[in-house]
Amino acid sequence: MVHLDPSVECYGCYRIFTTYAGMIIHLESGSCDSGINILDLNESAALCYQWKHYIDEEYHDDMVEGYDLYLDYMGNYNGSVYPFKCPTCGTGFAKLSGLFQHIGSQTCDQRLRNGAIGKLINWLERQHSKRF
DSSP states (O other): OTTSOOOEEOSSSSOEESSHHHHHHHHHTTOSTTOOOHHHHHHHHHHSTTGGGTBOHHHHHHHHTTOOTTBOTTSOBOOOOOOEEOTTTOOEESSHHHHHHHHHHTSSSOOTTSHHHHHHHHHHHHHHOTTO
16 A cells, blocks of 8 residues: 555645545544544535445434534543444444545455445535535
């Protein structure tokens, strides 16, 4: 992976990444000049009509409302939430980037541009890309 040519342009700025997951990590971190962050991506993922394929239903409504799933009711970090799931193998993930890293690793049969995940990527691009 280290030797891949960067070809994935960030939705919010002009940085280029070697993987789609790398670009999503950049956005989740909140370090993008666009201001897109993890809450924005979670909300967008939950608003996509294919959400039932890759989001645990228990977290969906909170994601749509923009709640920070990673903080408990006292405002402390709570790392025990796994709102995302692979639509093919069912493995759970704390972050959207984790789901995309899983798909990129090819540890299961899910591919980046196939099925609900491909539709999610198209949706995220339409929601956040500076090109639209």
